[in-house]
Amino acid sequence: MNTSHYPSQHIFQTPETHTLSVIVDNEPGVLARVVGLFSGRGYNIESLTVSETEHEAHLSRITIVTTGTPMVIEQIKNQLARLVPVHRVVDLTVTGRVLARELALIKVKGKGEARVEALRLADAFRARVVDANTESFVFELTGKSDKIDEFVGLMGPLGLVEYSRTGVAAISRGPDAM
Amino acid sequence: MSRQMTGAEMVIAALQDQGVEVLFGYPGGSVLPIYDAIFKQEKIRHVLVRHEQGAVHAAEGYARSTGKVGAVLVTSGPGATNAVTGLTDALMDSIPLVCITGQVPTHLIGQDAFQECDTVGITRPCTKHNWLVKRIEDLPRILHEAFLVAKSGRPGPVVIDIPKDVQFATGTYVGPKNIQHKTYRPKIKGDMDAIRKAVEMIGKAHRPIFYTGGGVINSGPAASQLLRELVKATGYPITSTLMGLGAYPAKDDQFLGMLGMHGTLEANMAMHESDLIICVGARFDDRITGRLDAFAPHAKKIHIDIDPSSINKIIKVDCAIVGDVAHVLEDMLRVWKQTQPEIDKKALKAWWGKIEAWKARKCLAYKGSDEIIKxxxxxxxxxxxxxxxxxxxxxxxxxxxxxxxxxxxxxxxxxxxxxxxxxxxxxxxxxxxxxxxxxxxxxxxxxxxxxxxxxxxxxxxxxxxxxxxxxxxxxxxxxxxxxxxxxxxxxxxxxxxxxxxxxxxxxxxxxxxxxxxxxxxxxxxxxxxxxxxxxxxxxxxxxxxVDPAENCFPMIPSGKAHNEMLFGDAVEDIGSVIDEKGKMLV
The missing domain is CATH 3.40.50.970 (Thiamin diphosphate (ThDP)-binding fold, Pyr/PP domains)
Structure with a gap:
C-alpha cells in the first residue's frame, strides 16, 4: 500500500493479514494512543480487543488484526513499539503458531421448522444456548472468525435478529510466552 | 532528598533539578500557582512571550542551539491549543521540549469549564508522549520522566497537563535520581554485526555518498566530530539534508551542498548515480527522494537511525543500524581502523571526476543585477x-x-x-x-x-x-x-x-x-x-x-527524479515542466 502521494518504489507486495499482540501499561489514554496511531497513519484495524491481563503490574494485552503489505506491517509494528507505554509487540502471524479465537452472541427469533433447524445447526457448530424462550434463542459461539461468519450466515434466513462479537483474542501455541 | 511542598513548587523544583535555566511561557488562570512559585525564586528565568506558539518556538530555538531540553509553561484551553503548532513542529524535527500546561481543577474536568480543553487528547498525536497528572503523588515522578522521554532516544516534545488543584495540593517531592521509565528504553548502541557489514560495504563501494541529516545534530557535537573523521578517512563525498546543515563543514571540498528539492545538482546527481548511500540520521523524506520509483536506482543503502520506525518506512534499505549516531559512528570508525578496508582508488577518482563535472555546471548561478537586490x-x-x-x-x-x-x-x-x-x-x-x-x-x-x-x-x-x-x-x-x-x-x-x-x-x-x-x-x-x-x-x-520575480532554483519539480532538475538560468516556460500526475503532489 502506498501511503505517500509519490509513486512508490518498484516493490510490488501483496497485502497480508497479521495478528499482533501488544503488551501495554494499563494507563489512561493508552488505547487512544494505539487507535490514534492507526487512524492517523492510515492503517487498517480489522479487529481489536483489549483487556488487563496482569492486574498487579497493570499490564493490558491488546490483540490487533491488521492488513497491509509486508513493508506496512513492519511500519505498524515499529510505530507501535515506539509508543512510550508499549512494552512489547509480537507478530503472532510471523511465528506461524497463532491460535486465534472469537466469541459471539447471536440472537435468533423464530417458530416451527426454522426454530428447530436453528437449534440443530447450533448443535452442529457447538454453539451453546445461553438464553431461550418460546420465540427466541441467544447462542454463544466460540471459534475462528470465519466459523462465526459462517454460522451467522446460516442464521440469516432462520430468523437472525442481531449479534455481537468480541473481536479476536490470540495467543501462540506451545509452552513459551510471547 | 525528599521534601514536602505544593505541586506548583514541585514543578519549579523539578525544572531546577533538571537544569532548566530559562522557561518560556505565558500566564493564565490555570497556571497561576506555578507563576506564584516562579515569583518566589530566582534560579529560573522566565521569558514572557506574546503568544504561546512563540513560547514553543523560542524553546525550540533554545534547545537546538544548546542541545538542552527546552521548557515551556502555558495555561489551559487556548494556552494549550496555541502551543499545538509549536509542539507539532518540534515532533517533526525531533526537538526535545517539556511543555507544562495548566488544566482546570480535576473536579471540573469534563464539565466544559471555562478555558477547559482536552489537552492530552489534542496533543496526543503531536507529542512524543503526554501525561495528565491527577494525583500529587504522581507529579514528581512524571516531571522527571518527562525530561527523560523528551531527551532520550529520538528526541521530541512532551506535555504535562497539571490540574490547578494538583498545583495547590501538598505532597512529597523526590529528586531526579534513579528515575527510570518502566518501559521506555531506546537503543543507543548499534548492532556490531550490522556495523561490520556496513564498514565492509563502505570499503567496497565505487560510487559512494554520505547522506546525513538532523540526527547527527541531535546526537550532539561528538557525532559531528566523528562524522568528519569518518568522511575524511574514506575520502567520499557528503551531502546533507536541510536539518543536518552544519554537521559537516560547508566549506570543505568533500561537501556537495544540500540535497533534495532545492538541493545542488552535484548532490542530487551523486545520489542518483551512486552505488552506495550511507544515510546517517536522516529519514528519506519526500523533499529528499523526489520520485520514489526513480530514487537512487543503482544504490545499496545503509541507514543509521535511532528510531526503528524510520527504517524501511519509505525506502527499503540493505543494512539497517538502529542506534545513536555518535555511538554507531564511533564503532564504525573503530572497525574501519581495525580492518583497514582497501578502497578502489581508481574508481573513487573517476567518481570524483563525475562529481566535479556536475559542480562545474554551477547550479546555484543566478542573473545578477546592479539595480535591484537579488x-x-x-x-x-x-x-x-x-x-x-x-x-x-x-x-x-x-x-x-x-x-x-x-x-x-x-x-x-x-x-x-x-x-x-x-x-x-x-x-x-x-x-x-x-x-x-x-x-x-x-x-x-x-x-x-x-x-x-x-x-x-x-x-x-x-x-x-x-x-x-x-x-x-x-x-x-x-x-x-x-x-x-x-x-x-x-x-x-x-x-x-x-x-x-x-x-x-x-x-x-x-x-x-x-x-x-x-x-x-x-x-x-x-x-x-x-x-x-x-x-x-x-x-x-x-x-x-529584493527582486519580486526571482524564483528558487535549482529545483526537482514534483513527480520528477533527482536527474530531472530545473535551473534558474535555463528555465524558459516554467509552466510546462510538471505533468498532470506531478500536479497532484505537494
Missing part, C-alpha cells in the same frame, strides 16, 4: 559580512529559507535553526528569541520573508522587553514567494492570493516596537546597511527590498 545576493553578502562573527541563523519558511540553506555556509552544528518537517511560517522570530536567550553575546539573525514574519511579529515585543538584539533580515518581495513559484509551475501563473497588497512599513514597525528599522533596496548600499544592522545593539528589522 535575494541570493543578499544572503551571500549577509554570509560574507557575518562569517567572522559568532553567528546563529534562524529562518521562516519559503523561498528565503531555501536561499539561506543554499547560500549561507554553516561549518558548525547547532548554528542553523529552521522548521524543516512541518514547515512552519512564523518560526524564525520566536526561535531567534530563544537562541539569543541562550547566547546573549552572539549575533542571532532570522532570515525571513515578509509574509512569514508577520505571523509571529508580536514576538518582536518580547525581544525588546528582554533586550535581545535579534536581527530580522527580511527578503521582502511582496509575495508569498514559494506559493507564487508553485502557481507559476502548476497553475498557469494565476497568482491566487499570493500577493500581499498591504504590508506594514517595516522600519516604522520596528520603531513602534522599540527596535531599529533599516531599509535597503540598492545593491550598492547593501553592505553598509548590513554593517549598520550588525553594529546595532538593539533588535533590528531589516527590510531588504
Amino acid at each position: 535575494p541570493q545576493y543578499a544572503i551571500q553578502r549577509l554570509y560574507e559580512m557575518t562569517k567572522k562573527h559568532d553567528t546563529y541563523i534562524t529562518t521562516e519558511v519559503g523561498q528565503h529559507q531555501m536561499w539561506a540553506a543554499q547560500f549561507f555556509k554553516f561549518d558548525e552544528p547547532n548554528r542553523w535553526m529552521t522548521s524543516g518537517g512541518l514547515g512552519t511560517m512564523g518560526y524564525g522570530i520566536p526561535a531567534a528569541v530563544g537562541v539569543q536567550m541562550a547566547h546573549p553575546k552572539s549575533l542571532v539573525i532570522d532570515i525571513a520573508g515578509e509574509a512569514s514574519v508577520l505571523m509571529t511579529m508580536q514576538e518582536m515585543s518580547t525581544a525588546v522587553q528582554y533586550r535581545l538584539p535579534i536581527k530580522i533580515f527580511i527578503l521582502n518581495n511582496h509575495y508569498m514567494g514559494m506559493v507564487r513559484q508553485w502557481q507559476e509551475l502548476l497553475h498557469g501563473g494565476r497568482y491566487s492570493e499570493s500577493y500581499s497588497e498591504a504590508l506594514p512599513d517595516f522600519v516604522k514597525l520596528a520603531e513602534a516596537f522599540g527596535g531599529v528599522g533599516i531599509r535597503c533596496d540598492k545593491p550598492s548600499e547593501l553592505d553598509a546597511a548590513i554593517q549598520q544592522m550588525i553594529d546595532c545593539p538593539k533588535p533590528v528589522i531589516f527590510d531588504c527590498i
Whole structure:
C-alpha cells in the first residue's frame, strides 16, 4: 500500500493479514494512543480487543488484526513499539503458531421448522444456548472468525435478529510466552 | 532528598533539578500557582512571550542551539491549543521540549469549564508522549520522566497537563535520581554485526555518498566530530539534508551542498548515480527522494537511525543500524581502523571526476543585477559580512529559507535553526528569541520573508522587553514567494492570493516596537546597511527590498527524479515542466 502521494518504489507486495499482540501499561489514554496511531497513519484495524491481563503490574494485552503489505506491517509494528507505554509487540502471524479465537452472541427469533433447524445447526457448530424462550434463542459461539461468519450466515434466513462479537483474542501455541 | 511542598513548587523544583535555566511561557488562570512559585525564586528565568506558539518556538530555538531540553509553561484551553503548532513542529524535527500546561481543577474536568480543553487528547498525536497528572503523588515522578522521554532516544516534545488543584495540593517531592521509565528504553548502541557489514560495504563501494541529516545534530557535537573523521578517512563525498546543515563543514571540498528539492545538482546527481548511500540520521523524506520509483536506482543503502520506525518506512534499505549516531559512528570508525578496508582508488577518482563535472555546471548561478537586490545576493553578502562573527541563523519558511540553506555556509552544528518537517511560517522570530536567550553575546539573525514574519511579529515585543538584539533580515518581495513559484509551475501563473497588497512599513514597525528599522533596496548600499544592522545593539528589522520575480532554483519539480532538475538560468516556460500526475503532489 502506498501511503505517500509519490509513486512508490518498484516493490510490488501483496497485502497480508497479521495478528499482533501488544503488551501495554494499563494507563489512561493508552488505547487512544494505539487507535490514534492507526487512524492517523492510515492503517487498517480489522479487529481489536483489549483487556488487563496482569492486574498487579497493570499490564493490558491488546490483540490487533491488521492488513497491509509486508513493508506496512513492519511500519505498524515499529510505530507501535515506539509508543512510550508499549512494552512489547509480537507478530503472532510471523511465528506461524497463532491460535486465534472469537466469541459471539447471536440472537435468533423464530417458530416451527426454522426454530428447530436453528437449534440443530447450533448443535452442529457447538454453539451453546445461553438464553431461550418460546420465540427466541441467544447462542454463544466460540471459534475462528470465519466459523462465526459462517454460522451467522446460516442464521440469516432462520430468523437472525442481531449479534455481537468480541473481536479476536490470540495467543501462540506451545509452552513459551510471547 | 525528599521534601514536602505544593505541586506548583514541585514543578519549579523539578525544572531546577533538571537544569532548566530559562522557561518560556505565558500566564493564565490555570497556571497561576506555578507563576506564584516562579515569583518566589530566582534560579529560573522566565521569558514572557506574546503568544504561546512563540513560547514553543523560542524553546525550540533554545534547545537546538544548546542541545538542552527546552521548557515551556502555558495555561489551559487556548494556552494549550496555541502551543499545538509549536509542539507539532518540534515532533517533526525531533526537538526535545517539556511543555507544562495548566488544566482546570480535576473536579471540573469534563464539565466544559471555562478555558477547559482536552489537552492530552489534542496533543496526543503531536507529542512524543503526554501525561495528565491527577494525583500529587504522581507529579514528581512524571516531571522527571518527562525530561527523560523528551531527551532520550529520538528526541521530541512532551506535555504535562497539571490540574490547578494538583498545583495547590501538598505532597512529597523526590529528586531526579534513579528515575527510570518502566518501559521506555531506546537503543543507543548499534548492532556490531550490522556495523561490520556496513564498514565492509563502505570499503567496497565505487560510487559512494554520505547522506546525513538532523540526527547527527541531535546526537550532539561528538557525532559531528566523528562524522568528519569518518568522511575524511574514506575520502567520499557528503551531502546533507536541510536539518543536518552544519554537521559537516560547508566549506570543505568533500561537501556537495544540500540535497533534495532545492538541493545542488552535484548532490542530487551523486545520489542518483551512486552505488552506495550511507544515510546517517536522516529519514528519506519526500523533499529528499523526489520520485520514489526513480530514487537512487543503482544504490545499496545503509541507514543509521535511532528510531526503528524510520527504517524501511519509505525506502527499503540493505543494512539497517538502529542506534545513536555518535555511538554507531564511533564503532564504525573503530572497525574501519581495525580492518583497514582497501578502497578502489581508481574508481573513487573517476567518481570524483563525475562529481566535479556536475559542480562545474554551477547550479546555484543566478542573473545578477546592479539595480535591484537579488535575494541570493543578499544572503551571500549577509554570509560574507557575518562569517567572522559568532553567528546563529534562524529562518521562516519559503523561498528565503531555501536561499539561506543554499547560500549561507554553516561549518558548525547547532548554528542553523529552521522548521524543516512541518514547515512552519512564523518560526524564525520566536526561535531567534530563544537562541539569543541562550547566547546573549552572539549575533542571532532570522532570515525571513515578509509574509512569514508577520505571523509571529508580536514576538518582536518580547525581544525588546528582554533586550535581545535579534536581527530580522527580511527578503521582502511582496509575495508569498514559494506559493507564487508553485502557481507559476502548476497553475498557469494565476497568482491566487499570493500577493500581499498591504504590508506594514517595516522600519516604522520596528520603531513602534522599540527596535531599529533599516531599509535597503540598492545593491550598492547593501553592505553598509548590513554593517549598520550588525553594529546595532538593539533588535533590528531589516527590510531588504529584493527582486519580486526571482524564483528558487535549482529545483526537482514534483513527480520528477533527482536527474530531472530545473535551473534558474535555463528555465524558459516554467509552466510546462510538471505533468498532470506531478500536479497532484505537494
